[in-house]
Amino acid sequence: MSFSLSLKSPQQSAIDALKSGDASVLTQILGIVGFAALTALGAQFKVYVWEVPFTLQTLAVYGSGLYLGWRNGLLAQVLYIVVGLFLPVYAGEGFGPAYLFGAVSAGYLLAYPLSAAVIGFISKKNDGLTGSVLSMIAGSLVLFALGITWLHYAAGHVTWFESIDKGWLRFIPVDMAKILLVSLFYQGTRSLTPKA
Numbered sequence: 490m491s492f493s494l495s496l497k498s499p500q501q502s503a504i505d506a507l508k509s510g511d512a513s514v515l516t517q518i519l520g521i522v523g524f525a526a527l528t529a530l531g532a533q534f535k536v537y538v539w540e541v542p543f544t545l546q547t548l549a550v551y552g553s554g555l556y557l558g559w560r561n562g563l564l565a566q567v568l569y570i571v572v573g574l575f576l577p578v579y580a581g582e583g584f585g586p587a588y589l590f591g592a593v594s595a596g597y598l599l600a601y602p603l604s605a606a607v608i609g610f611i612s613k614k615n616d617g618l619t620g621s622v623l624s625m626i627a628g629s630l631v632l633f634a635l636g637i638t639w640l641h642y643a644a645g646h647v648t649w650f651e652s653i654d655k656g657w658l659r660f661i662p663v664d665m666a667k668i669l670l671v672s673l674f675y676q677g678t679r680s681l682t683p684k685a
Contacts, residue, residue: 502679502682504679505679507557508555508556508557508609508612508616517557517561520556520565521557521561522565523565524549524557524565525568527549527553528550528565528566530549531544533580540644540655541636541656542594546580547629548667550566550628551605551608551625551667552675554604554605554606555621555671557605558609559609559610559613561609562609563605564602566602570599570601573589573598579598580594581594596636596638597632597633597639600631600634600635601632603631603632604629608624633656633657633664637656640652
């Protein structure tokens with residue numbers, strides 16, 4: 490008789506199955522479409538203080554990586570960007586390729602798929618509360634690095650510090666609150682979901 494101690498549950502919850510790609514194809518498609526729709530919905534809640542608005546989109550971006558894993562999280566955000574080429578789902582007042590690539594905040598939008606993929610990849614093996622937080626911090630750094638770079642050139646800022654200040658530093662408290670909120674919600678829903 491052998492006994493082994495493991496820190497991970499041998500059984501997967503339905504959410505874990507979705508993240509690992511073990512869920513049915515239909516469930517995965519619904520997850521991708523659902524998180525793309527949540528990202529679009531989050532874009533409608535915006536507050537402009539300077540060039541880049543505060544929105545709720547990143548809640549869905551971060552959540553898509555955690556809940557769907559790297560591949561489907563990436564696909565959900567690609568779907569959101571593609572829909573925005575035809576319908577007004579971005580945070581700004583327009584849509585289409587000309588609007589997307591002309592917006593000073595386009596770097597953030599284009600970083601959404603990569604951010605979700607980084608979160609999904611890192612959190613795959615580190616799916617506890619700490620792992621979720623750290624994976625989203627990594628995804629956030631990717632998001633803001635690409636966003637700041639685009640913002641600097643598109644907005645014509647004189648110094649990099651201006652771009653870093655307006656494109657990242659002012660967002661840190663709100664972004665950290667979002668990360669903690671999504672982490673707690675994710676852990677809570679995993680614990681409430683029946684084991685597969």
